[in-house]
Amino acid sequence: MSIYSEFLNFHRNIYTSGHTTDLHNGKVIKVKVHTKTNSTKGYHEPEYNDLLLVSGSIKMSYEALIPLFALSGHEYRVLLFIIAYCAKREDNTFYWDDMVASEYMTLYQIAAGKKVKPETIRLALHKLTKLHIVQKIKKEHYLLNPLYSARVNNYSAKNIFNAFLARARNAGISIQKALFMSKGVAD
Secondary structure, X not given: OOXXXXXHHHHHHHHHHOOOOOHHHOOEEEEEEEEEEEXXXXXXXXXXXXXXXXXXXXXXXXXXXXXXXXXXHHHHHHHHHHHXXXXXXXXXXXXXXXXXXHHHHHHHHHHHOOOOOHHHHHHHHHHHHHOOXXXXXXXXXXXXXXXXXXXXXXXXXXXXXXXXXXXXXXXXXXXXXXXXXXXXXXX
C-alpha cells in the first residue's frame, strides 16, 4: 500500500472512529485523471483512472506561520495536527488524550515511516503550552491560541480572543506574552 493510500485510510478512519471535531471534512472525492494513451486499436484512446482526494482543506490564519517557522520537530507537527484534526472551529478547544496521541503517532508513522514515543508527543504538547500556543483548560482539554486558527467570522473571533485572553489574565500572564511568541523562544 502506498503512503498516499495509507493516508486516505487514516483520514477516513479518524473521522469515523477518532476524536476529531469537524466531521464535514472526512469525505473523499474522486477525480478522473488521464493516465496513459492506448494506441493498440489504430487510434489514440485516452485511459483514465480515479484519483481519490480528501475533499476538505486545512484552514488557519497567516499568523500561524509565526510558530510554524519558529518551531521544529514534533512541536511543529503536533501543532499542524491540532489545527487540521483537533481544534473546533467554533471555539478553538480540543481534547488531547492517549487515543488522540495514538492517532498522531499513526499519522506520523504513515508519513515518516518511523515510530514516535508517547513521551516525545507529551513533551511537544508541553512545549506548545509553555510557548502559549495552546492553553491547558483542564486535564486533557486545551484551547488553541486564536492567532493560529481559522476565523469563522468577526463575532466568533472576538469571543474566542476574549475567552483566551481572560484565561491568560486569570493566570497572571500579560496579553503580549499570551498572544505572541518572543523571537528565539522556540529554540
